[in-house]
Amino acid sequence: MRLRGTGAFGLALACVLAAASSGRAVTDAVKKRTVIDPASIQSVDRRGSKLPIELAFRDESGKQVRLGDLVSGERPFYLLLVYYECPSLCNLTLNAFTDNAKHSRYRIGRDYDVITVSIDPGEGPDLARDKKASYLEQLGQPEAGRFWHWLTGEETAIRKLADAVGFAYKYDxxxxxxxxxxxxxxxxxxxxxxxxxxxxxxxxxxxxxxxxEASNGKIARGIVDRIALVCYRYDPEARGYVLSALAVMKLAGVVIVLFIGTLLFVLWRREVRRARRRTTEAGVVDATPSDRETQA
Structure with missing residues (x-):
């Protein structure tokens, strides 16, 4: 009887362990099927596409706004697609963006605007308001609040905006x-x-x-900005702007032509003045004998 009981207990224990192991295997299999492969999240280049200004969202105060209401028509603007309860990536992106904005020679509101949109339809204006307050404090420019918009919206509007700019995202x-x-x-x-x-x-x-580049030079703060606009080109392989050798050579050619032209003009003006001076001096010399004859 004791042996029999022990055997039954062992059998029951083995069944429990097998079931637990099977459960873990099933859970792992589900995770493998549902965890999204990062390689499948590929953005699409949609440069030149128009912002869908008719799409409606809610700003950080809860007011319904159209994207077109936030486009000034006078200043370029940045668009960021994130979500406010993101555990890592979005915060890193927003931190880096805010740091760049803080140290840029361009200012939010004076030179450009910013629109931040949550891709999570479950987030609302309260989260947007808290996030805005946090990043405005980090930015240190409270006057920028009128021009940095934090939006939330419904899945349909979010998806249309993401598709319009080629932004890829999936819910896991x-x-x-x-x-x-x-x-x-x-x-x-x-x-x-x-x-x-x-x-x-x-x-x-x-x-x-x-x-x-987006402003076509309209926000340039001086000659240095205008030269940079001519000399730098975006390189997709470098994932950033690089100095264009061709543009530099063209600019150098223009400078050389202007220098030579200026030099020739100066030399020509100098020669004209010398010729006039010689003519005047010759006229004075020729007039001297006749003056003596008149006196005689």
Whole structure:
């Protein structure tokens, strides 16, 4: 009887362990099927596309706004697609963006605007308001609040906006997170996608050059900005702006031509003045004998 009981107990224990092991295997299999492969999240280059200004969202105060209401038509703007309860990637992107904005020679509201949109339809204005307050404090420019908009919206509007700019994202129900691209979009004042800057953190010079390019030089703060607009080109392989050798040679050629032209003009003016001086002196010499005859 004792042996029999022990055997039954062992059999029951083996069954429990087998069931637990099987359960873990099933769970692991489900996770493998549902965890999203990052390689499947690929953004699409949609430069030149128009911002869908008719799409409606809610701002951080809960007010319903159209994207078109936020486009000034005078200043370029940045668009960021994130979600406010993102555990890592979005915060890194927003931190880097805010740091660039803080140290840029361009200012939010004066030179450009910013629109941040949550890709999570479950998030609302309260989260947007808290996030805005946090990043405005980090930025240290409270006056920028009127021009940095934090939006939430419904799935349909979010998806249409993402598709319009080529932003890729998918919801992962196992992790309860969104797998998504990391991009910052620069738009022209009239709402056309000018440049997309990939990566979590953009170089400060890329941050400024993308704005300068999107404005077509209108926000240039001096001759240095205008030269930069001519000499730098975006290189997809370098994932940033690089000095264009061809543009530099063209600019150097123009400078040389202007220098030679100026030099020739100066030499010509000098020669004209010398010729006039010689003519005047010769006239004085020729007039001297006749003056003596008149006196005689």
């Amino acid at each position: 129900p196992v992790q309860d997170e969104y797998a998504h691209s990391s991009l910052v979009y620069a738009f022209t004042p009239d709402g056309r996608l000018s440049r997309e800057l990939p990566g979590i953190q953009q170089k400060p010079e890329d941050f400024d050059l993308a704005l300068l």
